[in-house]
Amino acid sequence: MNHFRNHHLGCSSQEMPPLPLLLDCNDFNLNNYGEIEIEQHEQKEQGEQQEQRILSWQYENHDSLDDIKKFYLKMLLKVREGHVLPGNVMKTMALSITCLLEIFSYHLLSKLHMNIDNAISNNFNNDVEKTLFEISKSEDSFISSCQIYFTFVKPKEIILPTGNKAYYIPLCDLLMNLFEKKDFYDSIKQEKELISQFHEQDIIYHYRNAEIGRQHHILNNKKNSLLLQLYSDDLGVVNPLMGKNAVHKLTTFYFSLDDLPSRHSSSLRVVYLLLLYYKKDFEDQNNRRILFEQLGQDLRTHELGGFTRTFTTGYFCRYCFTHHHDMKHIYKESQTLIRTAESHDIQLKHVENVPSDKSMYGINEASALSFISSFHPITSLPPDLMHDAMEGKTMEKYCLFLNLPFMLFNIVDKIPYWFLYELLREIWDMLYCDFPRKSWLSTLQELIEEFIQLFQTIFPDQFTPKFHYLLHAARNTAKYGPLKRQMNLRYEAKHHLLKQIANRCNNFINLPYTISKRIQLRQCYELIDENVFKLNNVSGKIHTRRKITVNQLIQKALLDDNQFIYGDIVEFVKWVLIDNVKYKVGDFFVAYLLGGEEIPLFVKIKFIIHIVKQWRFIVQCYDTITFRQNLWCYEINPSNNNCILSKNEFLTHKAEDCYHINNSYFIRAPYRLTVIE
Ligand SMILES: [Zn+2]
Ligand SMILES: [Zn+2]
Structure with a gap:
């Protein structure tokens, strides 16, 4: 068994x-x-x-x-x-x-x-x-x-005048069910306490710590407020019997809770379906009104803000007034005119009176969400870093981006313009950080402007709006908090599941119904047990060993542990899952940051010990020899130092791959790390 x-x-x-x-x-x-x-x-x-x-x-x-x-x-x-x-x-x-x-x-x-x-x-x-x-x-x-x-939670049917149906998952019912789970409630409570610790600090940990969040009257005045994040994407389903011409296009809306700890953010269990309809139903204004009246959460991000969606003409950027003719020449944010809530409202009034001026400002109509009193298209639409930076198979592209230096290890120095890659990685490490600092942002902005100017000069034809958006990334971090939290990466797995369901169900009569029903059944299964995040404190089989039979260095580490006194018999496991982080023997994590430059020191897990219902990690320390700029990683070397750590002493929350090439060890830090006061 x-x-x-x-x-x-x-x-x-x-x-x-x-x-x-x-x-x-x-x-x-x-x-x-x-x-x-x-x-x-x-x-x-x-x-x-x-x-x-x-x-x-x-x-x-x-x-x-x-x-x-x-x-x-x-x-x-x-x-x-x-x-x-x-x-x-x-x-x-x-x-x-x-x-x-x-x-x-x-x-x-x-x-x-x-x-x-x-x-x-x-x-x-x-x-x-x-x-x-x-x-x-x-x-x-x-x-x-x-x-x-x-x-x-049964999907609610919305019958549209055209005869098609849309399905909406009642948000309150779903939230009620989630909050009945103790671990869900506790996670949010703990995270909100953590967020409040970063109030007025140099580190911007969360939207609530950033400019917009701090000024938000509901977030500030209602202690029990919940921050929801909406996300929308299209789903194409091919009917295999009808061939390529019979693609059913659907639009999906998801939400997630911004107040959940980010360690859960990649889990399927924290993303919830909200609305599903045939994409073409959205074109009809009457339909749109009905979808929008019932839910208020019905438009895709760009339309949510009420901005024009075409990227090829006119004013394309939702953060500034830059015309696409000028896009390839503007490399300083100071050259742009930033959109503000005030300027938006004035222009919106103008466009309502003089519709022919729409293209002048790149504004279409009032946002469908403007009826929610706390929502303004300029202040409430956080940027989606990933979506702006790369479309499509996000995770694969992201891995490729990070692993590129190792794939090109032998020829990296011969690749023309490789310095652009290094520059982008440096920018990325700050943008992808869980704890970005206000004091980094001016450096970040300089790096971005340098990158954009170089890219415009070297690859003018490849310069797309996505690169222009990067120009606003530092400002957006200050405004909206870590951009990592706004990435669509977290929705990718759920979206993939919907695709899988759609392709396997073989029922093309009422796809929105079939899919939303199956998603809710899945949800039902996920909520059967006492906890939502059930895989906590799960480990491999416990082995016991007599202390005197283990390696001398390990014995010394056990002896040096001032938290516990070990008996003759010690309990070991090969892996353990704590707070959604998996620790495995052989894994590398960062455990220290050295000096003012905050140089990461890596450790390798040698043993995982179970004692008095706690976990202790015996790790081998590695010396950080140098930072290899062209590979954008650290060269490290095993030392004879072993020490014993608790899970709280690890500074990263995902094991890093260590590459052993030509007798040297290479490893990267997941993003720029910083000591948290
Ligand atoms: Zn997309
Ligand atoms: Zn812009």
Whole structure:
């Protein structure tokens, strides 16, 4: 039996599992999305668990059919939604399980030397069969059962005059369900406390610490305010029977919570579908009004701000008034006229009176969101760094961008204009930082202007609006906080899931319905358990070792640990997941920043030790020899120093790849690191 070890603090293993959990296999609660490895569980503990189970059965005082029904529903959710399978898989499962139960009962009865025509057994089997088929008979019966037993938020249908339908996930219902999860609530509470520590500091940690957030009357006056981030993207689905001409174009709206810790930001579980409709329905003004009246969250980012969407003509930038004719010559932000809330409102009034002047300012119409009192298109639309910098398969391009020097290792010095790459990496390291500083911004602006001027000169034809937007990045960091938090990267995984569902469902009659329903079923599955972020304190199998049998250096590190005194037997694991960060033996992290230049010192995890429900990491320190500018990485060397750390002492939250090339070790810092006061 495969099993995950779940280290709940304060939960003794001697305790009896509560009855409703009786039928849960332990591995059933955990997801199957490839986030974690499975390790073989110890034989001994299995025996103990079986004993507990038998004991628990004696307490049976609840409806057994109800239990089975709930378990079966959960299983269907896991199989169907976890693996994105077509709905008719339910019928196959109901049939197979009934057959299995019958044959099981037959053999069980004969082993017990009982009559195989036992009436109790037959009746029970029939009842189970009826229950399973009742749930599985149709999509509607399945969904209504999910509504009874779990929290299923039904997509709300919006019927448009053109006959098409759009689907909206009621925001409040969804938020209510999320906040019922203790870990979700706690994460937001903790993060908001952390954000408040950076108030008026040099580090701009969050939108709330940045210029716009500090001036925002709701964020300032309502202590319990929540900051939501909206994101929109298009989805093309090809009907395989109709060929390339039959592409169904949909528009999706998602939201995420800006007040969640950024360590969760790449998880599928923190991005939620809000609205889904056929893209062409948006063209009709009447439709637009209906979508917009009901939801108020219906336009794509550029349209959200009410600015013209064409990038090829006229005024294309939502931050300044630069005409595209001048784009390739402007390389200083001081050469541009920045849009402000005041200038926008005046021009909007003018455009309403004289519509022919629209193109003069690049403003179309009042933003569809302007009815939300706290929303202004200039101050509320944060820039999307990734979207502005690179479109399409964002993650792949991003990895390519970072790994380029290692791929070109031998020829890097022969590549013309390679200094442009170095310059862009230097800019990137500041923009991608979790803790950017106000004091960096003037340097950042100089670097950006230098880069833009060089790029305009060397590659004039490649200079697109995306590069122009970079010109505003330093100002935007001061205004909106770390641009990393506004990137569409976090939405990419969810968007990919929608694509997967759309392509597999083979039902092109009402795609928005099919997709939104499946997404909500998936959501239902994700909210079944007590916690949203369930994979906390999960580790590989615990090995024990006598202290005297381990390496002398390790023994010394244990002895030097002034937090704990280790007994003769020490418990080790190969990996552990804490606060959504995976630590594995062999992984590299940054553990120190040296001197005023804040040079990172890297460590390699040698052992992960479990003691008194805490984790200690024995790490090998590496010396930082030099910064290799052309590779944009550090050259490091293993030292004989080992030391012992707690998880709070790591300064990075994702393991770094270390490259061993020509007998040297190379590693990069994920972004510019800084000591947090
Ligand atoms: Zn896009
Ligand atoms: Zn601009």
